[in-house]
Amino acid sequence: MATETKAEFKPKILVFACNWCSYAGADNAGVNRMQYPPDIRVIRTMCSGRVSPGHVIDAFRMGADGVLWSGCHFGDCHYIFGNYEAEKNYKKLEQMLKLMGVDHRRFRLEWVSAAEGNKWAALIKEFVEDIKAAGPSPHKQNGTKPVELPVI
């Protein structure tokens, strides 16, 4: 059962959303007044392919409790294969975060289309719950500057 401190834990969750599908899907959730938890902060990029593993790692080092990376479904990408590249990068990221010891619940790559406001709302709800269950991230580095990756 969740303890009282866990109930009060307000996670810091960063979301990267592509302009054409996921950000539009989030707008669609708004138009339909679909409610979801306010714990996320969104950065809009033109394509999910714009996000690099470095951005996500930096976010964890700055103290993010969770990072969601979202783009178009395969075949829907405005730039044809940008989301495929995002997936490739995500696979690399998974390895890197594993080495860093980051709980897999803390990061996700998801596809949400412009019409899937309901999916967006459900996804955010689920992700926020996952992060709350995972608790505050232990990966925040002291100081403002992210440090170098550990040498393996």
Add this chain to the structure above:
Amino acid sequence: MMDAGRHPLIDVFTLSEVVGLAGRPGNYRATIRTAPRYVDIDLCTGCGQCSEVCPVAVPNEFDMGLGTRKAIYSPFPQAVPNAYTLDFESCLNDVILACERCRQACDIHAIKYDDAPKEVTVPVGSVIVATGTGVYTPYLKGDYGYGIYPNVMTGLEYERLLNASGPTNGRVIRPSDGKVPEKVAFIQCVGARCTLAGGEYCSRFCCLNSAKCALLTKDHEPDVEEVSIHYIDMRAFGKGYDEFYRRTQGEDWIHYVRGKPSKILEDPKTHDLMLYTEDQKTGKPGIHKAGMVVLASAGLPNRQMTEPLGKLLGIETDEYGFFEARQSNTQALEATRDGIYLCGCSRGPEDIPDSVAQASGAAALAAKYLADDRIPPVVEDIPQVDTSGEPRIGVFLCHCGINIAHVLDVDKLGEAAKGLPHVVHVQSDLFACSDQAQRVIQEKVAEHKLNRVIAAACTPRTHEPIFRETLRLIGLNPYLFEMVNIRDQCSWVHTNEPIEAQKRANDQIRMAVARAARLEPLEKKELKVNPSAVVIGGGLAGMRAATDLAVQGFPVTLLEKSDKLGGRARELNVTFPEEYDAETLFNEAYDRLQNSGAIIKTETEIEKVDGFVGDFTVHTTNGPIKAGAIILAVGSDIYNPVGEYKYGLTAGVITNMELESLLAKKDDEIEVNGNPVKTAAFIQCVGSRDVKTNPGCSRYCCITTIKQALAMRKRGINVIVYYRDMRTFSHHAEQAYREAREAGVMFVRYNDDDKPEILGDKTVTGIKAYTESIGEEVECDAEMVVLAVGLSPYKETYAKLKEILKVPTGPDGFFMERHPKLGPVETNTEGIFVCGCAQGPKDLTDSVSQASGAAGKAATLLAHETVLLDPTTCEVDSYLCRDCGTCIEICEFHAPGRTEVAPGIFAAAINEALCKGCGTCAAMCPTGAIKARHFTDDQIDSMMKAFLLGTNA
């Protein structure tokens, strides 16, 4: 829609109809009557407060009556214009009892109860009829219990159920009890291919629509156990459609059942449905149970609308109420009066890709009368604001009526923003997007010497262009603007958590301020456009594209590899459906081409293409040609069936193209080795719908077979057609199919894995095939076997052109369009267009219509003196680049290339004319040498810091 709504040269008249057309082609005067909207379109911001307070709920037409709307409403969320409409019929407000709730709720005073109809007369050069089609309502005939049994619905209604923003929020539930059905059954051809009700023709869009809905059903409702599709023939004829069909066949919970149910009965207690079907294998009747039935309702024009409109415009309609084309093959987009053009479902049912291609085609044809009246570009001279100094940020907050303000404390957001670095001015407005507020922004920019502007309001996807334009007009670089979405992604979705929502809005504003300080002014790059075009391929499609461009006054060069024009059409005898002589058809097209002034170069091949959109140099065997646009119309090869069905080994086995030339000799008897042919057998899908050769449908062969079979019957020859699905989807094709059956042509269905076998060694003696309706193999005597061969890519030519033009081919080997629905004639390379069979197999009519479409798209480019390139592209720091080639490898648009930066040292360089600005290369670059402008690492980093570390350095 938004593009059309926002285009400076497009005036949109909604709630309007044409009530008069006078004058002549090139100089018509159209009278338009606009019904009152009761809402001022210029004032309404689409905030929806009026709708919130409206007490009336009526069935929502957009949701097919499954949901409700208010009396004052916006039909659907993306509606253009973004203004509400008052349905006066259902409004409670009348003279005696005033309701006035909406008027009181409207802070901007946009509602006018005394609005009246308006009539205007506008001068127009040409008219395009794009009135679409209605849908057959099964209710009229009580088919399958529609309108009686609650769980029987039409395909369109089912689409609304599947829509996430539809009446059930994407849930597939039964109208009778709100439960998820265990089994869903789709019935095809309801009101289509039918002489009793609806239309005799094929509706083209329903087969794939049902397949799509079937597949989506399980996505939406994992509890659905089975989906069955009851069909006559699956007509998955479009590009990639057969692959999709195969995919749905591969799902073990989707069952395709051949044959339409005879009737449906309902269990009155459970409202479950019983479909009376026949097992095609045993011939025995059976009952198929389903919880929900979806009727794939046909497209049927609204005659009450089309016939009076046809009279008014002076154009003819056909027996169903569709508009008639001037000639079915090469003038399919022209109505029967000069200067009036047709596209989409106004001329017959179409699927989306064909409709969109035709729309571009109709626009190209309409431009013929407008070429002299092109509106010259407006030259503006706005002194630019100097933005080089320290960032001075202005934050403008929007209440959006109460949409934002009822959840967020906008003033407190402003207070918080005031304390952020570089912020020198903060103010809030009731509606920041209103004209008045936009003028205030312009004044404040000047007053406080702002060089960065932030709007915290709704979504940048709809409103960023408005703010950017406001800033551009006063000389502030529009890329120094940043938008924070505190409505769609904050107040609307965190309504019940105002404290946390306020925190989120605060953070997002802080992030925007951090980013704004790092924004750089960007200039749109201007490229000169050479107003001429090169069309590659001199078949009927290429000829049409060249003609349509040349009549608009653009210099066009038509390149043909062989020594004569006409391509495949030269091999034809007569065309379908009008039995038009192919020779005449070609001659007419050739005359039009010659009169258009296009330069024709035969025996010319391309060797190399340099340059980019607006400025290509096409190097040919006959010297270089400069062009702003290139149209690819190289056609396709015909499948060579050597080794199949004893073709080439046994006399009497010929292809349909060979039969076409036999039929051209009108007086000669058709014979094999001197013996007259008594019975001829056609085999369909030779080299089509076969994963080993050509995975897709070749579209032309079914109807060609019907045409040839009818010609053979006229000569007294017996005809048997062995087919898999009869795909007679084009105009008048279904009627011809029926005619062929009536004329005694026998149709025998064969299975994909059980092909007919040809008997006889030296000459054909017969044909043997498993016949399902009899349940055993049946042998028939035949002296001739005609193979309906498919269309396949020209392998070598395509490979060469792919390399030269940098246009990719798809999995089927044909050239890939930019987007099947949004850009069916464009390619990934800007300035290069594709049409005809080079894009995928199609018949003459569709090829030629698509060619007009490509010409239309090319003309939009060529009509401008310059093309403006979006500056949010990527650039390479050659000092950091290690020439690894990653960016070159991943870019779909071939924007990165190699350049020699110092003797012997190479680095990547990005061609801005090709870059689309996705920024993927910047993410993939291992050394960080690539900068994605407007979405730089520095900007993203600053936003993360502002949020996670709370620092706005």
